[in-house]
Amino acid sequence: xxxxxxxxxxxxxxxxxxxxxxxxxxxxxxxxxxNLSNSTADAVEGVKRITGVRPHFEQADCCDxxxxxxxxxxxxxxxxxxxxxxxxxxxxxVEKPLLxxxxxxxxxxxxxxxxxxHGVFHIVFSSSCTVYGQPAVLPVTEDAPVQPAAxxxxxxxxxxxxILRDTAVSSALQGVLLRYFNPxxxxxxxxxxxxxVGVPQNLVPFITQVAAGVRKxxxxxxxxxxxxxxxxIRDYINVVDLARAHVQAVNYLSEGKNxxxxxxxxxxxxxxxxVLELVAAFQKATGIKLPYRIADRRAGDIEQxxxxxxxxxxxxxxxxxxxxxxxxRSAWKWEKKLMC
Ligand code: UD1
Numbered sequence: 454x455x456x457x458x459x460x461x462x463x464x465x466x467x468x469x470x471x472x473x474x475x476x477x478x479x480x481x482x483x484x485x486x487x488n489l490s491n492s493t494a495d496a497v498e499g500v501k502r503i504t505g506v507r508p509h510f511e512q513a514d515c516c517d518x519x520x521x522x523x524x525x526x527x528x529x530x531x532x533x534x535x536x537x538x539x540x541x542x543x544x545x546x547v548e549k550p551l552l553x554x555x556x557x558x559x560x561x562x563x564x565x566x567x568x569x570x571h572g573v574f575h576i577v578f579s580s581s582c583t584v585y586g587q588p589a590v591l592p593v594t595e596d597a598p599v600q601p602a603a604x605x606x607x608x609x610x611x612x613x614x615x616i617l618r619d620t621a622v623s624s625a626l627q628g629v630l631l632r633y634f635n636p637x638x639x640x641x642x643x644x645x646x647x648x649x650v651g652v653p654q655n656l657v658p659f660i661t662q663v664a665a666g667v668r669k670x671x672x673x674x675x676x677x678x679x680x681x682x683x684x685x686i687r688d689y690i691n692v693v694d695l696a697r698a699h700v701q702a703v704n705y706l707s708e709g710k711n712x713x714x715x716x717x718x719x720x721x722x723x724x725x726x727x728v729l730e731l732v733a734a735f736q737k738a739t740g741i742k743l744p745y746r747i748a749d750r751r752a753g754d755i756e757q758x759x760x761x762x763x764x765x766x767x768x769x770x771x772x773x774x775x776x777x778x779x780x781x782r783s784a785w786k787w788e789k790k791l792m793c
Contacts, residue, residue, distance in 0.1 A: 456482040458530040459703060460573075462515050462564060463487055463537030464508065465496040467647040468579065468636055471696035472535060474645070477504040479700045484528050486521070487538065488514040492648060499644040515560030518567070525571040533575035533703050536564050539609070542654060543753070546606035557609035561616060569624055575706040576628040577699055580614055582688070582719065582758055583607040584632060591725070592688075592761035595632070595717045603753050614717075621714035629702040629711070634688035634721030634760050636695050638780035639787035646787030647692075656728065657689070657781070661788035664741045671743060673728050675750035678757070684728035686757035688721035691775035691783075695720055701769040710768065721760025722773040731777075738778035739785045 459476050463469040464485030470492075473483045477500070485497065485508050494510065501507040509528070513520035515538045525531060539557045540546065546553040561578075568576065584607065585593050586600030602608035620626050637657040639646030652668075653659040662668045676683035698720045705711060726734065732743055765771045 455530060456480060457532040457707070458482045458484055458528055460484045460486065460524065460528070460531045460534045461537065462534065462560070463539065465489060465492040465494060465510070466537055468633075468692060468695060469537040470496040470500060470645045471640055471692045472537070472699045473500050473508050474503050474640065475693070475696040475700050476703070477506055477508065481703070482530070484509040484511065484524065484531065486511050486513050486515060486524055488512065491540070491650065496645055502644045503640060503642050515563055516556060518563045521563045521567045522570070525567050525573070531571070531573050533577065533706060534564060534568055534573060535577045535699050535703070536561060537579050539579065541606060543604045543606045544654060546604050550605040553605045553609055558612060558616075561613050565617070565620055565626065569626060574625045574627055575703065576617065576626065577702045577706075578613060578617055578628060578630050580630045580632045581607070581610050582632050582634045582721070582760065584611050584614070585758060587755045588758060591757065592723060592759050593719065594761045595719055595764055618715045627706055627711060627714045628716075629706060630715060630717045631698060631702060631720050632717060633695060634690050634719070634758070636692045637689045638691045638693070638775070638783040640693060641783050641786075643783070643786045643790045646784070656731065657784050660732065660735055660743060661784050663743055664735070664739065664785060665788050665792055669744065671732065671745040672748035673732070673745055674748055674754060676729075676747045677750075680727055680757055682727050682729045685754055686725040686727050686759065688723070688725055688759035689731065689777060689780070690721050690773055691780040694773040694775050698765065698769065698771045701771045705769050716768070718765040718769060719760040719762050720765060721762050723760055723762045725757060725759035726777065734777045735781045735785075738781040
């Protein structure tokens with residue numbers, strides 16, 4: 454019997470490539486669609502080195518409707534889609550809102566319209582805890598109110614969630630919206646990982662570049678927040694753990710276990726770590742002393758947010774497994790590989 458095929462848009466990207474590995478290891482065949490705007494085809498080879506199987510790869514832009522139709526025509530065995538393909542830099546989205554609305558909304562519309570046209574009705578969508586803004590109650594659960602987005606990027610995630618919910622009402626579409634907390638780390642093999650372009654905006658890639666000597670020191674954005682040590686608190690989730698949540702989500706849909714047509718899940722560890730605690734964890738995990746200084750707050754930052762992942766555990770059978778030290782060691786191993 455042929456294996457079910459999962460279409461992974463954005464599959465050469467950071468989270469996408471790790472998800473392709475986990476899907477293949479769980480017995481799925483995978484087709485990657487990516488326009489390589491923020492990744493390279495090396496990830497396809499990285500996946501092959503880890504799993505022994507090269508995923509199908511179609512270099513195409515999800516904003517190109519005809520190209521998407523051609524992918525579904527070429528692979529009639531597709532049973533579900535995991536839609537990662539999107540622009541994700543918060544600051545850039547403020548500078549170029551139309552680019553973000555075009556990329557993130559048109560790509561989703563094309564993917565969903567072609568899914569329905571080809572009789573594919575299961576979708577897993579990459580959403581973000583950014584939709585909660587600063588939650589009033591922590592840890593945050595899925596029924597916490599969605600707050601006005603702080604950036605065009607954040608707004609695209611909210612609008613995409615709404616598009617999917619509305620579509621599920623009037624079609625056979627069913628899906629899972631995964632609200633990621635802060636994905637970090639790399640595959641333990643260091644065959645795949647995050648490829649930041651230019652100066653990293655996210656904390657862990659910046660830390661590993663400081664450790665590698667590419668940057669002089671880390672700026673800790675603010676130590677006067679209302680948190681125990683004054684720095685911001687986040688829920689750092691290992692990217693392999695996160696990738697596994699997608700496999701569970703695909704299985705959940707195919708087994709018909711979903712109670713509603715569009716089910717939301719928090720994907721985090723359930724533990725908040727401050728920036729200073731993360732720096733300490735990195736030093737402990739790697740033995741490297743990290744130069745840092747306290748800088749001004751970064752505009753738009755949330756003070757503290759971490760997940761209640763209980764729903765994902767109860768319904769998807771998923772929970773984070775990797776320790777923060779192992780996760781940071783994997784990020785450092787990947788950084789060292791990039792240096793070679
Ligand atoms: C950011 C986005 C979020 C998006 C996510 C994707 C914002 C406001 N939020 O999350 O919408 O889904 O990326 O990965 O941009 N920090 C430093 N020094 C640095 C870099 C970061 O102190 O050089 C701090 C930040 O102030 C923050 C924490 O580290 O408290 C994590 O920052 P980051 O990795 O950028 O993630 P978020 O801002 O949580």
